[in-house]
Amino acid sequence: MYPTDAIDDTVHQRVRLGILAVLSEVRRADFTYMRDALGLTEGNLSRHLQVLENADYVQVNKTFEGRRPRTWISLTRSGRNAFAKELGALKALIERVDGPR
Amino acid sequence: MDRQEAALTVDRIERLQRATRQRSRGKPWDLWFPLVLFGSLMLITPLIERAMGGLAVGVFWGVAGPIGTLACAWRFRRRELVIGLEIPPAPYLLVSLAIVIGALALGWIGGASGGELQWMGPLLAVSGGYVVFAWIDRLHGLGAVALALAVLVVILATSSLNDDTAAAIATLAYGGAFLSTGLFLKLKGPSGR
Numbered sequence: 001m002y003p004t005d006a007i008d009d010t011v012h013q014r015v016r017l018g019i020l021a022v023l024s025e026v027r028r029a030d031f032t033y034m035r036d037a038l039g040l041t042e043g044n045l046s047r048h049l050q051v052l053e054n055a056d057y058v059q060v061n062k063t064f065e066g067r068r069p070r071t072w073i074s075l076t077r078s079g080r081n082a083f084a085k086e087l088g089a090l091k092a093l094i095e096r097v098d099g100p101r
Numbered sequence: 102m103d104r105q106e107a108a109l110t111v112d113r114i115e116r117l118q119r120a121t122r123q124r125s126r127g128k129p130w131d132l133w134f135p136l137v138l139f140g141s142l143m144l145i146t147p148l149i150e151r152a153m154g155g156l157a158v159g160v161f162w163g164v165a166g167p168i169g170t171l172a173c174a175w176r177f178r179r180r181e182l183v184i185g186l187e188i189p190p191a192p193y194l195l196v197s198l199a200i201v202i203g204a205l206a207l208g209w210i211g212g213a214s215g216g217e218l219q220w221m222g223p224l225l226a227v228s229g230g231y232v233v234f235a236w237i238d239r240l241h242g243l244g245a246v247a248l249a250l251a252v253l254v255v256i257l258a259t260s261s262l263n264d265d266t267a268a269a270i271a272t273l274a275y276g277g278a279f280l281s282t283g284l285f286l287k288l289k290g291p292s293g294r
Contacts, residue, residue, distance in 0.1 A: 017110065021117040026125050026186045033185030037121070065182070072187075087114065093107040 010055045011086045015040065015048045020075065020083040023058065028074035049073060057082055125186040126238050130290030135173040136283030139227075142169060143276030147269040155219065159208055162223070166201040173197075192237055200230035217258045220268035224254050224275055246282060250275055 011017060018038045022029055029037075035045050052058040057079030061072045075083070142165050150158045174194070181187045207222025228251035235244030253274055257267040 014110075017114060018117055021114045022121045025118050025121040027189045028187045029121075030185035037117070037124075087111070090107045090111050090114075093102065094104055094111065 008082055008086055010051060010057065011082050013048070015044065016052055017083075017086070019045075019048060019052060019073075020057070020079065020086075023073060023075040024080065024083055028061075028072045031071035031073065034073060052079065055079075055082075121186070124184065125181075125188045127180065130286040131177075131180065132240070132243070133283045133287035133290065134176050135169075136279045136286065138169050138172065138283075140276045140278070140280030140283055143272055143279060146272050146276070150269075155208075155212055159205065159212070162201075162208075163205060166204070170197045170201065193234070196230050196233045196237070199233075200226055203229070217264060217267070220264065220271065221254055221258050224271055225251055227275065228254070243282075246278055250278055 011020060015038065019034060022034060022037055031042075031045065034040075035042060038045065040048075049058060049060060053060055055078075056076055059074050059076055061074070063070050063072065142162075146158055146161070149161050174190070174197075177193075203226035204223035207226055208219055211217070211219030211222050228247045231247035232244050235241065235247060250271075254271050257271050260267065262270070
């Protein structure tokens with residue numbers, strides 16, 4: 001099997017990979033942090049989060065802190081697995097061309 | 102996708118992960134609060150022991166330990182809400198719990214059996230816990246301080262000093278090291294933290 005066969009089109013997109021990379025290091029991140037860390041507009045981030053949520057890779061929770069709305073995003077188990085698989089496929093592609101180290 | 106694109110993508114992912122990890126775990130100076138808090142509590146422990154005895158020390162830490170841990174947890178939680186990143190609390194809570202339970206248990210067992218374990222045990226439990234904290238957050242300096250203090254405990258225990266004197270010196274050394282490290286980190290950090 002060629003490494004790129006394992007690449008998931010839902011995950012394999014620059015912004016969405018960035019979202020998953022950030023979420024892989026924390027329990028959850030809020031929308032504003034994600035927007036600023038990835039340098040996105042709110043609309044752009046929302047669109048990509050919708051794609052990931054539809055694939056059940058992220059969970060989006062809208063809460064209130066006092067009167068202030070806040071949106072938290074977390075990685076689901078299948079999202080974590082999909083991200084790990086994508087990262088593995090990319091590294092396998094690099095190693096396949098370079099040869100095992 | 103070619104190799105170069107894959108390598109650039111992996112590099113970008115790893116940079117994002119590193120940046121997120123650093124932002125979520127905070128800078129070393131964010132540790133000033135628990136170090137100052139527990140350092141101060143340790144510095145007054147010999148006074149309590151002298152005035153009211155070893156059992157009072159156990160009661161003091163049985164109350165102050167969990168309350169102090171909760172105060173630190175509240176502070177770190179507040180920071181998470183401010184920056185918008187939450188990390189899994191389980192490792193930190195487990196280590197904190199292990200320190201409190203380990204210290205109290207070893208102190209109680211040592212008290213029942215007599216000997217150095219009564220005062221060595223709790224201090225070594227603290228050192229062990231802080232070595233684990235340092236490993237979790239990759240803070241080599243903190244780990245080194247914790248290990249050095251553990252070595253001091255062993256040196257004092259095997260010296261010719263009597264237990265009360267050795268215990269007081271060790272506890273003051275722990276308290277002084279934690280407090281001074283915490284104050285140093287507070288002063289080193291950005292103003293207003």
